[in-house]
Amino acid sequence: MSDERRSGTAAPEDDFRYRGNRLGLPEHGSGSVASVPRRLTGLVLDWVLSVLIAGAAVGAGLAGPVPAASEEAAPVVQTGALAVFAVMNLVLLTLLGTTIGRRMAGVGITATGERRWPWPVSMAVRTLLLCLVIPAVVYDRDTRGLHDRAAGTVATRY
Secondary structure (H helix, E strand, O other): OOHHHHHOOOOOOOOOOOOOHHHOOOOOOOOOEOOHHHHHHHHHHHHHHHHHHHHHHHHOOOOOOOOOOHHHHHHHHHHHHHHHHHHHHHHHHHHHOOOHHHHHHOEEEEEOOOOOOOHHHHHHHHHHHHHOOHHHHOEOOOOOEHHHHHHOEEEEEO
16 A cells, blocks of 8 residues: 555545546535535425425325325325426426525536536436436445436535
């Protein structure tokens, strides 16, 4: 093991100095890679909003006949929440580059330039993979999930 590795400093040829360095992002502040807790906060806020919207839609009869028992309503609300979450992500990320929950947490989605796809296509790929969950929890050393890598995006701080 080299002296540089033992001392904890990166070798000059190592392009990993901090999260986002390889992408040309700053180390701290606006435009830097958002932390995992910040991104999870935004995700939880978006999910809660989706559940509330789906629950209100089921309760108002917009998703078919109102179920008689709460046990019958739960699967409808869960499925509806996933649909609301997907549509909300696709529309808001395409138009604004963030969602309501992510904005409250100070997180936006930025293109890295890795893909030459139109922005709506990137957001559709990202949203689909995010809804599958597994690609979002497998990430690289820049803490970019597989859904971000596939779409050519990165979660950054506002």
